[in-house]
Amino acid sequence: MHAVVDYLPSILSGALLTLELALLSLFMALVLGLTGAAAKLSKIAPARWTATLYTTVMRGVPDLVMMLLVFYGGQILVNEVGDRLGWDYVEIDPFVAGFVTIGVIFGAYFTETFRGAFQSVPAGQLEAGAAYGLSRWQVFARILFPQMLRFALPGVGNNWLVLLKSTAIVSMIGLSDMTWLADQAGRSTREPFLFYMVVCVLYLLMTAVSGVVLDWLTRRYNVGVRASVL
Amino acid sequence: MSKLAFFAAALLAVSVNVQAKDWSTIRMATEGAYPPFNEVGSDGALRGLDVDIGNALCAELKAKCVWVKQEWDGMIPALISRKFDTIIASMSVTEERKKKVDFTDKYYSSPLALIAKSGSPLRPALESLKGKRVGVQRGTVSDNYATKFWDGKGVTVVRYAKQDEAYLDLGSGRMDAAFVDFWEAHGGFLSKPDGKSYSVLGDKVFGKTAEERAVIGDGIGIAVRKKDQDLKAALNKALAAIRANGTYEKITKRYFVDDIYGQ
Amino acid sequence: MDTSVITDNLAQYVSGAWLTLHLVFISCLCGLALAIPLAVLRVSRNHLVSGTVGVYTYFFRGTPMLVQLLLIYYGFAQFQWLQDQWQAEHPLWLLFREPYFCALLAFALNTCAYTTEIIAGSMRNVPHGEIEAARAMGMSYPTLLRRIVLPSALRRAIPAYSNEIILMLQGSSIASAVTLVDITGAARNVYSVHFAPFEAFVFAGLIYLVLTFALVGAFRLAERHWLAHLQPRKSAAAPVPSA
Numbered sequence: 001m002h003a004v005v006d007y008l009p010s011i012l013s014g015a016l017l018t019l020e021l022a023l024l025s026l027f028m029a030l031v032l033g034l035t036g037a038a039a040k041l042s043k044i045a046p047a048r049w050t051a052t053l054y055t056t057v058m059r060g061v062p063d064l065v066m067m068l069l070v071f072y073g074g075q076i077l078v079n080e081v082g083d084r085l086g087w088d089y090v091e092i093d094p095f096v097a098g099f100v101t102i103g104v105i106f107g108a109y110f111t112e113t114f115r116g117a118f119q120s121v122p123a124g125q126l127e128a129g130a131a132y133g134l135s136r137w138q139v140f141a142r143i144l145f146p147q148m149l150r151f152a153l154p155g156v157g158n159n160w161l162v163l164l165k166s167t168a169i170v171s172m173i174g175l176s177d178m179t180w181l182a183d184q185a186g187r188s189t190r191e192p193f194l195f196y197m198v199v200c201v202l203y204l205l206m207t208a209v210s211g212v213v214l215d216w217l218t219r220r221y222n223v224g225v226r227a228s229v230l
Numbered sequence: 231m232s233k234l235a236f237f238a239a240a241l242l243a244v245s246v247n248v249q250a251k252d253w254s255t256i257r258m259a260t261e262g263a264y265p266p267f268n269e270v271g272s273d274g275a276l277r278g279l280d281v282d283i284g285n286a287l288c289a290e291l292k293a294k295c296v297w298v299k300q301e302w303d304g305m306i307p308a309l310i311s312r313k314f315d316t317i318i319a320s321m322s323v324t325e326e327r328k329k330k331v332d333f334t335d336k337y338y339s340s341p342l343a344l345i346a347k348s349g350s351p352l353r354p355a356l357e358s359l360k361g362k363r364v365g366v367q368r369g370t371v372s373d374n375y376a377t378k379f380w381d382g383k384g385v386t387v388v389r390y391a392k393q394d395e396a397y398l399d400l401g402s403g404r405m406d407a408a409f410v411d412f413w414e415a416h417g418g419f420l421s422k423p424d425g426k427s428y429s430v431l432g433d434k435v436f437g438k439t440a441e442e443r444a445v446i447g448d449g450i451g452i453a454v455r456k457k458d459q460d461l462k463a464a465l466n467k468a469l470a471a472i473r474a475n476g477t478y479e480k481i482t483k484r485y486f487v488d489d490i491y492g493q
Numbered sequence: 494m495d496t497s498v499i500t501d502n503l504a505q506y507v508s509g510a511w512l513t514l515h516l517v518f519i520s521c522l523c524g525l526a527l528a529i530p531l532a533v534l535r536v537s538r539n540h541l542v543s544g545t546v547g548v549y550t551y552f553f554r555g556t557p558m559l560v561q562l563l564l565i566y567y568g569f570a571q572f573q574w575l576q577d578q579w580q581a582e583h584p585l586w587l588l589f590r591e592p593y594f595c596a597l598l599a600f601a602l603n604t605c606a607y608t609t610e611i612i613a614g615s616m617r618n619v620p621h622g623e624i625e626a627a628r629a630m631g632m633s634y635p636t637l638l639r640r641i642v643l644p645s646a647l648r649r650a651i652p653a654y655s656n657e658i659i660l661m662l663q664g665s666s667i668a669s670a671v672t673l674v675d676i677t678g679a680a681r682n683v684y685s686v687h688f689a690p691f692e693a694f695v696f697a698g699l700i701y702l703v704l705t706f707a708l709v710g711a712f713r714l715a716e717r718h719w720l721a722h723l724q725p726r727k728s729a730a731a732p733v734p735s736a
Contacts, residue, residue, distance in 0.1 A: 010274035059659070060705035061698040062666035065677055069698065072304050073690035075311040089312050161554075168557035172391075172670060174301040176274065179560060184263065184270050186567065187394035190401065190424050193568035200556045200564070207555040303681060307688045330688070369685040388672050389682070395567070402570035403579045404590050 004194060007185040011195075014178035015202050021099055021177065022164045028103025029163065030156075033110020040115045051111060058108035063101060064169050071097035071173045094175035098167070106163050113155035118144070120151040150221040157214040164206060168199075178202055253291065253461055257314035258284045259298045259305065263392040266417040266485045267320040270299070282481045283337055283472075284318045284452075290468035290477075302369055303391060306330050309453055315461060317453040320414065322371045324447035332456050334465045336449025338413065338482070339492035341434035342372055345400065345415050346407040353432035354409065360384035362406040365396035372409045375435070375445045393418070400428070407431070413490050449492065498692040502683045509679035510700055516593075516675065517665050520600035521658055527601070528608035529647075533638060535613040546609065553606035559667045562599040566592060566671040592671045604661050611653045615646040648719045655712035659705055666701075676700050 039051035058066075075092045082090050121144055129139040171180035182199045186192030260268040260280050268278040276297050288295035298314045309317050309331055322340075323333040344354035344364075352358055359380060366373040368389040381387040390396045393410065397419050400408045408415070412434050419425040437443035452469075454462045472478045473491075482490055499506070535546045553561065569575055569589055578586035588594040619642050627641045669678035680697035684690055717724075 006272040010272060013274060057702065060663075060702040062663040062677065062701055064666040064669075065680065065694055065698050065701065068677075068681070068684070069690060069694035072307060072684065073694065075308070075313060076690065079311055091313060093313075165555075165557040168559045169667065171559075172301075172667070173304075174299060176270070176299065179557070181270070181274060183563065185272065187263070187392070187398060188265070188269065188272075190398065191571060192398065193564065193571050196560055196564040196568050199560050200552070203556045203560070204552070303685050307690070310688075368682070390672060391670070398567055398570070403576050404570065 003185070003189040003191060004198065007181070007189075007195070008198075011178050011181050011185065011198060011202075014176055014181040015206075017095075017175070018167050018177045018179075018202075019206065021095060021102070021170065021175070022167050024099045025102035025106065025163060025167070026160060028099065029106035029110050029159070032103065032107025033114050036107060036111030037114035037118055040111060041118060055108040055111050058105050061105075063105050063166055064172060066105060067097055067101040067169060067173055070101050074100075094170060094173045097173060098170035098175055102163060102166055102170075106159060106166075109159050109162075110156070113152050113159060114148070116155070117148045117150075117152035121147045146221075150225070153214070153218055153221055157210075157218075160214075161207060161210060164210065165203065168203075253293055253315075253464060255294045255296055256288055256291070256316060256461070257296045257298055258288075258316050258318050259300045259308065259314040260284070260317070260319040261302050261305070261392075262299045263302075263394055264320055264414060264418065265394070267414060279481065279485050280318045280320055282484070283478070284316075286472050286477050286481060287452075287465060287468045290471050291464055301391065302367065305369075306453070309455060312455075315454065315458065316465070320411065320450050321453055322411075322447035323449055323451045324371060324374075325444055326374070327447075327453070331453045332459070332462055333451035333453055334462055335469055336451045336492075337469060337478075338490040339449040340411040340413040340490070341436045342375060342409060342446060343412040343415055343430045343434050344407050344409055344432055345419065345428055346431050348427055348429040350407075350431060352407050354435050355432070356380055356383055356385065358432075359407070362386070363388055363404070365390055365399055365405040365408045366410070367391070367393045367396060370411075371446050372411065375442070376409050378445055379442070397425070401425075413486065417485055495687075495689060495692055498683065498687045498689045499696050502679070505674070505679040505682065506676065506696065506700065509674055509676040510704070512673065513662070513665055513668070513675040514704070516596060516600060516668060516673075517658070517662050520597050520665075521604055521661055523597075523601040524604035524608050525654075527605045528612055529643070531605065531609040532612035532616060532646075533643075535609055536616050550606040550610050553603050554610070558599065558603045558664050559670060561603055562596060562667060562671060565589075565599045566595040592668075592673050596665075596668045596671060596673055600661065600665060603664075604657060607657050608654065611650050611657060612646060615650040615653070616642055618649065619645050649723075651712070651716055651720060655708070655715075658712075659708055662701065662704060662708065 036051045036054060039047040040055075042048060071092060071094060074097060078090050078092055082088075125143055125147065126139055129143045134142065167177060168179045171177050171183060174180065179199055182195040183192075186195035189195075260276060260278075262268055262270040262276050264278070264280075266278055268276060268280040271277050276299060281297065284297070285295050296314075300308050300313065300317075300319075302319070305317055305319060305321070306327065308314065317331075320340075321327070321333075323336065327333070342354070344352060346352045352362065356379060361384060363386045364376055364380065365388045366376050368391060370393075373387075373389060376385070376387045388396075388399075388405065390399070393414065396405065396408045396410070399405045401424050408419075412430065415430065420428060420430070435442075435446070437446045452465055454465070469478075478491075531546050531549075534542050535550070537543045575586060575589060579590055623641055623645065624637065627637045632640065665675060666677040668675045669681055672678075674682065676697050680693045684693040687693065
C-alpha cells in the first residue's frame with residue numbers, strides 16, 4: 001500500500017489534468033458540433049459538402065493516429081507557417097495536440113447529434129413563433145435552441161462519456177495525465193496491476209459524477225414534458 | 231501607418247529571435263522512463279543522472295534549465311522542430327543520427343549487453359539467440375543492432391516504447407532476453423530487487439567490426455540542432471569544466487560506483 | 494510528400510492491416526457470441542443476476558480500453574502465480590503471455606460489454622403486444638426468447654451494433670501499446686526510422702478510412718436485408734426524389 005500513498009498525490013494531479021483536457025476538448029467539440037450542424041442544415045451546398053467531408057473523415061480515422069499526426073506533424077506545419085510570418089516559436093505540446101485532436105474528432109460526433117436534435121424540434125413550433133411576430137433570431141434563441149438542447153442531451157451525454165475515456169490515449173504521446181503517471185508508477189514499483197486499477201477507479205468516479213450531472217440536466221431540460229409510460 | 235506597424239512587428243520578431251539565441255534559457259529534453267539516467271519520481275518531477283548533468287551544465291553556463299519530457303519515439307524530430315534545444319537523454323552518438331542533428335562531446339559511454347536469467351546459456355550472438363525472443367526499446371542503438379544483425383534471421387525482436395516495459399516482460403517471462411545499454415541495465419534493473427536473478431550474459435557488445443561499431447555509435451552525447459553551433463561549443467566547454475572541477479564525478483558517484491565515462 | 498517512405502514499407506502496412514482486421518473481427522465475433530446470453534441475463538427480473546452483469550458492463554464501459562489492455566497485459570503478468578504457470582508451460586495460462594491474445598481478450602471483453610447493453614436495450618423495446626401474443630399462444634420463456642424476442646431485438650440492434658464495430662476498428666489502434674504491429678504500430682515503426690510524420694500517419698489514416706467505408710457499406714447491405722420490414726414503404730405511384 002505504501003507505494004500507492006507515495007504516488008497518489010502526483011496521480012491525482014494527473015487526474016486533474018485529465019479532467020481539464022476533457023473539459024477543454026468538450027468545449028471545442030461543442031462549438032465545432034454546433035457549427036457543423038449549422039453547415040449540414042444550411043442551404044449553401046459547399047457548406048454541406050464541407051461538413052459531410054469533415055464528419056466522414058473524422059469518424060473514419062482513429063484518435064491515436066490523428067493525435068500522432070497532429071503532435072509530430074503539426075509542429076512541422078506550425079513552424080513553416082510561423083517562419084513565413086516571422087512569428088516566434090509556437091509550441092504544439094502533448095496537451096495542445098491532445099485537446100485539438102479530441103475536440104476535432106468529437107466535433108464530428110457532436111455535429112451528428114446536434115443535426116438530429118435540430119431536426120427533432122417540431123416545425124409547427126417554429127411556424128407558431130413566426131406567426132406571433134417573432135424575428136428569426138428570436139425564434140432561434142427562444143424556441144429552436146432551448147428545445148434542441150433537450151433532444152441533444154442524451155447524445156451529448158453519451159459522447160461526453162466516450163470523450164472522457166479517449167483522454168487516456170494522450171498518455172501515448174507523453175502527456176503526464178493520470179494514465180501516464182500511473183503507468184510510470186507501475187513500471188517503477190513493478191506493480192502495474194495496482195496502479196492501473198487506481199486509474200480505473202478514478203475514471204469510474206468521473207463517469208459516476210458525470211452520470212449524476214447528466215441526470216440532473218435531463219430532469220431540468222425535460223421540465224413540463226410528460227414522460228411516456230409503457 | 232500600416233507600414234509602420236509592419237516594421238515594428240518585424241523589428242519585434244527579429245529582437246525576439248536574437249533574445250532566443252543568447253541561451254540564457256536552455257530547454258532540455260529527456261524521456262523520463264530510463265532509470266537511473268532519467269525517470270519521473272513519485273512527485274511527478276524529472277530526475278536522474280541525465281537531469282543532474284543537464285542542471286550542472288546550466289549552472290556552469292549561468293543559464294536557466296527548462297526541462298521538457300518527450301517520448302523517445304519522437305525525440306530527434308522534436309528537437310529539429312524546436313520543441314526544445316537539447317536532448318540529454320542518454321542518446322548514443324551514431325553516424326545515422328548525425329545526419330539529422332549534431333552532438334556534443336560524450337558525457338559517458340556504454341557498451342550494449344544481453345540481459346537474461348543468470349546461468350542461462352544465451353549469448354549476444356545470432357547462433358545463440360535463434361528461436362528466442364529479445365526485447366529492445368524502439369529506436370535505440372540496441373534496436374538498430376538487433377534489427378540489423380538478428381531480426382528476420384530466426385530471432386524475434388520485440389520493440390517496446392519504453393525500456394522499463396522490456397524489463398517488465400523479461401521479469402514476467404514473456405521475453406527470453408533484453409538487449410540494452412550496459413550501464414542502464416546495471417543501474418536500472420540488475421541492481422534492483424527484481425533484477426537480482428538476472429545478469430549480463432556473454433561479453434558486453436562493443437562492436438567487433440566497423441559495421442557493428444557504426445551501429446553502436448561513439449559514446450553518449452547531448453544532441454543539438456545543426457545550426458546551433460554556439461550552443462554546442464558552450465555545452466562542450468561547460469562539460470569540460472564540470473569534468474575538471476569534480477562536479478561530474480560527484481554526480482556519477484550518486485548512481486554508479488564505477489567510472490562510466492570510459493577512456 | 495516522399496512516397497518512397499510508404500512504398501518501401503508497404504509490406505509492413507499490409508501485414509499491419511491484416512492484424513488489425515483479424516483482431517477486430519475475432520474480438521467482435523467473440524464479444525457478440527458472449528453478449529447475447531449476457532443480454533438475456535441483463536434483462537432478467539432477478540436483480541442479483543441482472544446486477545452482476547450490470548457491474549461487468551459498468552466497469553468495462555466506464556474505463557478506457559487502453560487501461561483495460563494494459564491491465565491485462567502488464568498487470569496480470571506481475572503475479573508470481575501466473576509466471577509460475579508460464580514456467581510450467583500450462584497451455585491455457587500460456588495464452589496470457591501472448592500480446593495478441595491479451596489484446597484479443599481486452600477488445601472482446603470491452604466490445605462485449607457495450608454489445609450486451611445494446612442488445613439488452615433492444616430487448617426491452619420489443620413491442621409488448623408481441624410478447625403478450627406469444628404468451629397467449631402458450632410459449633415457454635426459452636421459446637419466447639428464441640422465436641420472438643431475440644430475432645426482433647437483434648435485428649433492431651443492427652444500426653447501433655454497426656456503430657460499435659466501427660468504434661472497435663478505431664479503438665484497436667491502441668494494440669501498438671503492447672508491442673503488436675497493427676496499422677498504427679507499422680506507422681509508428683516507419684516514423685521512428687524515417688521521421689516522416691505526414692507520410693507515416695496519413696497513410697495509416699487512409700487505410701483506416703478505407704476499412705471504415707467497407708464496413709459501413711457492408712452494414713448498409715445487412716440493414717437492407719434484415720431490416721427491410723422497418724423501412725418506410727415506398728409509394729409505387731410517385732417517383733422517389735433523388736435528394
